[in-house]
Amino acid sequence: MDKIELKALGKINLGLDILGRRDNGYHDVRMVMQTVFLYDRVILEKSRKPGIEIVTNLNYLPANENNIAYKAAKLLADEFRIRDGIRITLEKHIPVAAGMAGGSSNAAAVLHGMNRMYGLGLSEEGLKERGVKLGADVPYCIMRGTVLAEGIGEILTPLAPMPKCYILIAKPALSASTRIVYEKFDRLEDVRHPDIDGILAGIKSGNLRQTAAGMGNVLEQVMLPEYPVLQRIKEAMLKGGALNAMMTGSGPTMFGIFEKRSQAKTAMALIKKQNLAKQIYVTNVHRVLRRNL
Numbered sequence: 373m374d375k376i377e378l379k380a381l382g383k384i385n386l387g388l389d390i391l392g393r394r395d396n397g398y399h400d401v402r403m404v405m406q407t408v409f410l411y412d413r414v415i416l417e418k419s420r421k422p423g424i425e426i427v428t429n430l431n432y433l434p435a436n437e438n439n440i441a442y443k444a445a446k447l448l449a450d451e452f453r454i455r456d457g458i459r460i461t462l463e464k465h466i467p468v469a470a471g472m473a474g475g476s477s478n479a480a481a482v483l484h485g486m487n488r489m490y491g492l493g494l495s496e497e498g499l500k501e502r503g504v505k506l507g508a509d510v511p512y513c514i515m516r517g518t519v520l521a522e523g524i525g526e527i528l529t530p531l532a533p534m535p536k537c538y539i540l541i542a543k544p545a546l547s548a549s550t551r552i553v554y555e556k557f558d559r560l561e562d563v564r565h566p567d568i569d570g571i572l573a574g575i576k577s578g579n580l581r582q583t584a585a586g587m588g589n590v591l592e593q594v595m596l597p598e599y600p601v602l603q604r605i606k607e608a609m610l611k612g613g614a615l616n617a618m619m620t621g622s623g624p625t626m627f628g629i630f631e632k633r634s635q636a637k638t639a640m641a642l643i644k645k646q647n648l649a650k651q652i653y654v655t656n657v658h659r660v661l662r663r664n665l
Contacts, residue, residue, distance in 0.1 A: 373488070373489045374417065374418045374489075375415065375416065375417045375418070375489075376415070376416050376485045376488060376489050377413065377414070377415045377416075378413075378414045378415075378416075378481040378484060378485050379411040379412075379413065379414075379481070380411055380412040380413075380414050380466070380474070380477035380478045380480065380481040380513075381407045381408065381409065381410070381411045381477055381513075381516060381658055382407070382408055382410045382411060382412075382466040382467075382472040382473060382474060382477060382541075383405050383406060383407050383408065383472055383473045383477070383509070383512065383513065383620075384405075384406050384408055384472065384539065384541075384620040384627050385403050385404065385405060385406075385471070385589060385620045385621055386404040386405070386406050386534070386571050386583065386586075386587055387402075387403060387404040387566045387567075387568045387571045387586065387587055387588055387589070388401065388403045388566070388588075388589040388590060388591060388620075388621070389401065389402045389403070389565050389566050389568050389588075389590055390554075390557060390563075390590050390591075393558055394524070398524045399524065399554060400522075400523065400524065401521065401522065401523075401524065401525055402520070402521075402522055402568050403520070403521040403522075403525065403568075404518070404519070404520055404521075404531070404568060404571050404572065404575075405512055405518070405519045405520075405521055406517075406518050406519075406534055406657055406658075407513075407516045407517060407657070407658040407660075408539050408541070408655050408656070408657055408658060409655045409656055409657070409658055410465060410466055410472070410541060410653050410655045411465060411466065411477075412462060412463060412464050412465055412466050412474060412477065412478055412481075413461075413462075413463035413465075414441070414460065414461070414462060414463075414478055414481040414482065414485065415459075415460070415461040415463075416445075416458065416459070416460055416482065416485040416486065416489060417458070417459045417461075418456045418457065418458065418459075418489070419456065419457035419458060419459040420457060421457045421459075422457045423457055423458075424442050424445045424446060424449070424457070424458050424460065425457070425458070425459045425460065426439050426441060426442050426460050426462065427459065427460070427461045427462070428461070428462040428463075428464060429462070429463050429464055430464050430468065433462070433464065433468065439462075439475075440475045440476065440478060440479045440506055440507060440510075441460050441462060441475075441478040441479055441481075441482050442460070443479065443506055444478075444479040444480075444482040444483050444486075444503075444506055444510075445458050445460060445482050445486060447483075447502055447505065447506065448483065448486045448487070448490075448492065448502070449486075451502075452490065452492055454486075454490060458486075460482060462478055467541075467543040467625055467651050469547050469548075470543050470547075470620075470621075470623070470624065470625040471619065471620040471621025471622055471623050471624070471625050472541075472620060472621065472625055473509040473512070473513055473621070475507070476506075476507050476508075476509035476510045476512075476513045477509075477513040479503065479506050479507065479510050479513070480499075480503060480510050480513035480514045483499050483502060483503055483510075483514065484499065484514065487499060496514060496515065499514045500514050500515065500528075504526060508524065508525045508526065509525070511526065511528060512525075512528060515528060515530070516658060516660055517530065517531075517533065517658065517659070517660025517662070518530070518531040518532065518533055518534045518575060518657075518659075518660065519531060520572065530660075530662050531572070531575050531576075532575055532576055532578070532662075533575075533657075533659035533660060533661060534575055534580075534583065534657050534659065535574075535575070535578050535579065535580035535583060536580075536656070536657070536659070537580050537615075537629050537630060537631060537656065537657060538629075538630040538631070538632065538633045538635070538636045538654060538655070538656055539627055539628070539629065539630070539636070539654070539655050539656060539657060540609060540612075540614070540627060540628045540630060540636040540639050540640055540652070540653070540654055541625060541626075541627045541651075541652065541653045541654075541655065542605050542609075542625065542626050542627070542640075542643050542648065542649035542651070542652045543624060543625040543626075543649055543650055543651040543652070544599070544601045544602065544605065544624055544626075544648060544649050544650060545649075545650040546599060546601070546624050547624065548595065548599075548622060548623050548624050550621075550622040553591055553594050553595065553622040553623065554591075554622065556594045557590065557591060557593070557594050560593060560594070563590055563593065564588075564590070564593065565588075565590060566586065566587065566588025566589065566590065567585075567586035567588065568586065569586070570582065570583075570585060570586025571583055571586035571587060572586075573586075574586060580615065580629070580631065581615055583629075584615035584616040584629045585615075585616065587616045587618050587629070588618060589618050589619050589620070591619065591621075591622050591623065592618065592619050592623075595619060595622075595623045595624065596619075599623075599624065601648055602619060602623065602624060602626055604646065604648055605617075605626045605643060605648050605649060606618070606626055606628075608639055608642040608643045608646065608648065609626070609627075609628030609639045609643070610628070611639070611642060612628070612630075612635055612636070612638040612639025612640070612641075612642050613630060613631075613632070613635030613636075613638060613639065614628030614629055614630055614635070614636075614639060615628075615629045615630065615631065616628070616629055617629070626649075633654065636654045637654060640652055640654060
């Protein structure tokens with residue numbers, strides 16, 4: 373096999389709660405993660421040119437050793453003494469620096485792809501053990517589906533698949549530093565916590581409305597007051613018929629959960645009419661059926 377093409381799926385947080393801050397600066401979290409069918413195309417090719425080459429459709433992304441996809445390829449190439457040159461083409465569609473784990477998903481795809489292309493024989497656990505060296509979200513992106521993340525995000529518990537629904541994703545023309553968002557959160561005195569247990573109960577029973585009712589992200593208490601456009605996007609989604617709408621990760625991407633595609637399209641039209649988002653997509657959830665759940 374000299375070439376392989378993969379889909380690197382983005383993620384949303386159905387719930388994001390922060391339980392405390394450790395002495396080393398990391399935060400204890402409790403999150404419900406969900407992959408969605410908004411994805412980057414990742415193409416791996418063996419090359420006669422030595423080394424690792426990154427090609428991307430976005431000129432502002434690093435195409436060198438600073439790209440996490442490059443780091444993923446180098447990690448396996450070094451460990452397994454792979455001598456071939458490797459060309460990695462990233463066709464980006466997931467919003468960048470937007471709380472959707474686009475980079476981590478690219479790294480996960482490279483690990484999966486090289487494992488298959490070179491017959492390395494690594495299990496999912498083996499890939500996750502290597503992925504965590506690249507970034508906290510990489511093991512989840514290897515795992516995919518509906519997952520509870522605890523600890524500093526490294527303790528992953530697979531869940532039953534989320535009930536079928538439609539997702540509207542909207543990223544406004546702004547960016548936010550994850551580090552700064554968490555620092556501002558640490559200074560908050562009165563924190564309202566989302567109902568993570570309610571989300572878990574809704575997923576377990578296959579009840580979409582119960583799942584949506586529990587949704588929440590503590591970091592909205594930092595971001596929404598600072599960026600009013602996020603609240604306006606949320607209101608447009610709810611007006612369009614969303615069961616709930618919230619920010620994913622540390623933002624600034626917002627998403628809404630809808631029972632019908634037509635409702636998601638209505639909300640999309642409202643957001644476009646007000647020119648609230650730079651990137652906007654209607655998609656659905658990636659449901660992973662697991663054994664023994």
